[in-house]
Amino acid sequence: MGFREKVADLVNGFLAEREDLFLIETKISPSQDITVVLDGDNGVTIQDCLDASRAIEFNLDREEEDFSLQVMSAGLSEPLVTPRQFRKNIEREIEVWLNNDEEIKGELAAVSETDFTLILRYRRPKIVGKGKEDVVEERKISYNDIKKALVVVKF
Template sequence: MDFKNKIEELLSGFLAERPDLFLIDLKISAGDDITVILDGDNGVSLQDCLDASRAIEFNMDREEHDFSLQVMSAGLSEPLSSPRQFRKNIGRELDILMNDSTKIEGELAKVDEDKITLILRYRKPKEIGKGKVDVEEEKEIPYSEIKKALVAIKF
């Protein structure tokens, strides 16, 4: 079994024991630097990262194959990539960059396997008279149209 397949197998075994965690990304560089990014339905703790690291490291022989290993949680700067990740962020504001380079900001309301639904809030001019009115509308966005989605950080 080659090195990458062995790492994937060990990681899959660990995640099978921890159904609350899921893999966001696994990168193995040409110099055998392994980076594992995890997320969880209830977040990822330091202990979760340590457990994943041990599941890999304790089952590999460094004498046979030298490597470095980093296991981390998906931070706020990581784009959302799976329906499961979107689902855990329902109720939060998202900044979305569409494939056509338009930007949309809204509150994540619903998630299914094909699309998300955002609540967009904005002001628009009144149809009659002066002034503006507050508008709230739902917009469905298929995953295929999303280039990048980030949780908006508000202070």
């Protein structure tokens, strides 16, 4: 078993014991720098990162492979990439950039394995008469149609 496969097995073994956490990404550089990015249904604590780091590091032999390991949580500025990440952010405002360069901002209302639904709220000119009217519209978007999706952070 190669180094990459062994790291993947250790990460998957840890996540099998912690069903509230899920993997976003594992990167291994040519110089054996391992980066594991986790997310969780209820967030990721420092202790979660320590536990994952120990589960990986203590089962790799530094005599066989020289490596560095970094385990971290997906930050607020990181894009949403999995349906599970979208699901945990239901009722939050997200900003989505589509493949056709359209930019949409709305409240995440529903999530499935293939797409998600945003509630868009905006004002537009009235169809009849003068002035503007408030519009609430639902828009279903396929994961295949997006370049990037980010949670909108409000202070």
